[in-house]
Amino acid sequence: MSSLALRDNEQSGLMARWSRSRHRWSDVLFRRLTACFALSILILLVWMLITLALNARQALARFGWGFLWGRTWDPVREQFGALPFVYGTIVSSTLALCIAVPLSLGVAIFLSEHAPRGWENVVAFLVDTLAAIPSVIYGLWGIFILSPALRNYIEPWLASTFGFLPLFQGPPYGIGMLAGGIILAIMVLPIITAVSRDVLQAVPNTQREAALSLGATRWETTRVVLAHARAGLTGAVILGLGRAIGETMAVTMVIGNRPEISYSLFDPSYTIASVIANEFNEATYELYVQALIELGLILFLVTLIVNAVARLLVWSVTRRTREVQRV
Amino acid sequence: MIDPLRYRKVVNGVMTGATFICALAVLAILFAILGYIVAQGIAALNIDFLTKLPKPVGESGGGIAHAIVGSMLLIGIAILLGLPSGILAGLYLAEFGKNKLGRFIEFVTDILAGTPSIIVGIFAYTLIVLPMKRFSAFAGGAALALIMIPIITRTTQEIIQLVPQTLREGALALGAPQWRVTLGVVLRSAAGGVATGVMLAIARVAGETAPLLFTALGSHHWSTALDRPVASLTVTIYDYAKAPYDDWHAQAWAGALVLVMMIGMTNLAVRLFTHSRYSGTHP
Incomplete structure (x- = not known):
């Protein structure tokens, strides 16, 4: 033989x-x-x-690591510090994830575990449609629909209810960090939902059957599935983070573009991607352009790392299951 | 004393309901956005808007024909530059890439697809705009091509992998060389699916603004010259939305409606296509 x-x-x-x-x-x-x-x-x-x-080499040589924590951005006096942009990027992305993660996980669980047959594909298609809307149109919607709503209704309500927190103090501009975070949340929803759904669907059915046969309810079964898919779901969230960090147009249009650090979510802020979009064509001298390219380099490196980590996490779930199924 | 079984059933009901509410909330957001685009856009949409050039500030009327043509020009350049390399790279990953190098390139492609588009804009600026010393349609198209390549590569790879092995074996058994099998049999039988991937990539770059800001720049005139700045729908919408004129705001909404309809129709065509053989993205 x-x-x-x-x-x-x-x-x-x-x-x-x-x-x-x-x-x-x-x-x-x-x-x-x-x-x-x-x-x-x-x-x-x-x-x-x-x-x-x-x-960016001149800027790199001139500012060194201090670039990252310089608080002043004043092109007229040749002072370039990235901290306000780094802060704005981190806070707006975090805010976006706080809003988007529970929603998209809910939708992904609904789609892969609870949705009646036939509904699943329709809802998934509609959520994907959200991803097809261009960034600049989110910005347009943000300027003319979202920010007036924030200024007139939502921000005054937040201020009167949670006004004791430093997050919700100051005049409601409408345009600002909160608007940026909400727009970003809507924009990263589809990718987190789609990847989470793929990850949940990759969990072998034997896991669900085992839980159900032990007498678990639907939700308890879902919790077993979620535990099994934990790494992949983390990957989905980090993938969303990568998108949020690099998103440019919509944020530029609603975040207010003021390079200052403020605790209040109502205040205008600025992100790395927005400052590049706004000032690159207006940068009048070499060092100014180089400082902007250095910001781009920082953004590029961060998204590279974030995306690499996310991919590895997602693959750790989907690949493993595919191999199990093949055997 | 709460009955544990009843408690578990209540939790089950609440959580199931919560996921349903999440789905409803997301759909509500989608319809709020699409609804406003249609409602606001339709008011300023007319034949003049689609066929005329912009009027000077203060005069009402006029259109964005130059931007529609400009967008198509940019997408055309992007297809010419990005399509062949995307498809060939996808072929490599699917047919010969079952090794460490192939898997690594697959990984890098995914990472490149997640790169912020504004970074691609800076790259195209330093590579093309600086040496040419002017903004140009070519630079804009090249930036869009760089965004297209990873998308086309990965969709092509996934679709080629769905072509049954027996087809390759049959062709090889007839004595055809490998390259003819790959191009003439495998790629051909998956052509519909590959076209789907290309359409998705087109729909994606049609909505890009950031990489065009410092490459194609924008323009208020007719221009189809490759070495001159050119207008695009997205940059025009952006400029009009930022401007302090109500008239321009209305036109920005109409432009948004045109853009969304173009992208929506592309995606819908893709949906209808995907029911043919080997074209689903999920095996």
């Missing part, structure tokens, strides 16, 4: 060699050609990193 298998292997090896030799040069060429294009993606990423670093 084993010798037969060995002979089979030998034979197929021989055949492969034979067929390879027959078409050798054209096939090798084709294979190399496609490999070049695939490699070019890797090269592109490295090239982008190097280009940004080279074009």
Whole structure:
């Protein structure tokens, strides 16, 4: 039996060699050609990193690490500190996740565990539609619909109810950190929902069957599924974070664009991506442009790390299950 | 004393209801946004808007024909530059990429797809705008192509992987060389699915604004020259929305409606396509 298998292997090896030799040069060429294009993606990423670093080298040399915690951004006096933008980016993304994560997990659980047949695809399609709306249109909606609503109704209500917290103090502008966070939350909802749903669907059904057969209720079964998918769900949330950090247009239109650090969510703020979008074309001298490119470099590095971590987490769940199912 | 079983049933009911409410809330947000775009956009939408150039500030009327044409020009350049490399890279990952290098490139492609588009804009600026010393349609198209490539690569890969192995074996058994099998049989039988991926990529870049701000810039005139700044729907909407004129705001909404309809129709076409063979993105 084993010798037969060995002979089979030998034979197929021989055949492969034979067929390879027959078409050798054209096939090798084709294979190399496609490999070049695939490699070019890797090269592109490295090239982008190097280009940004080279074009920011004067700024990098001049400011050093102090760039990250400089609090003043005053191009007229050649003072460039990134802290207000770093702060604005972190707070607006965190706010977005606080709003978006419970909602999108709820939708993902509904879609993969509770939705009646037929509903599932319709609701998933509609949530995906949210992802197809361009950023600039979210911004338009944010300026003319969301921020008046915030200014006239929501922010006064928050101030009167939770006004004792420093988060909800000051005049309600409408335009500001809160508007930016809400817009970002809506924009990252679809990706967190879609990836979470994929992750939940990748959990083997045996997990659900085992829980149900022990007498667990629907929700208790869902909790078992959630525990199984924990790494992947974390990945989905981090993927959403990556989107929120890099999102530009909609945030630029509603966040107020003022490079100051303020605890109140009502106040205008500024993010890294927004300052690049607003000031890049107006940067009048070399160092100013370089400081903006350095901001871009920081944004690029952070999103690279965030996305890499997220991908690995998501794969750790979906790949493992696929392998189990194959066996 | 609460009956534990009853407590568990109540928790079950509450949580199931909560997930349902989440779904309803998200749909409500979607309809609030789409509803406003339609309601506000339809008011300023007319034939002039689609076929005329903008009027000077203060005069009412006029349109954004130049921006619609500009957007199409930019997307055309992006397709020319991004489509071949995206498809070939996808072919490599699906047909020859079952090794460490292939998996690593797949990973890098996903990361590149998550890169903020404004970074791609800066990259295209330093690479094309600086040496040419002017903003240009070509630079804008190139930036969009860079955004398209990872999307096309991954969708092509996923669809090619769905083509049954027997098809490849059959063609190889007839004595066809590997490259003819891949291009003439595998890619051809998955053409519908690959086209779907390309359409999705087009719909995605059609809505991009950030990478165009410092590459294609924008313009108030007719322009189809590749080495000149060119208007696009998205940048025009952005400029009009920021401007302090009510007239321009109305036009921004109408532009948004046009853009959403274009993207929506592309996506809908994709949905209708995806019922053909090997074209679903989920195996």
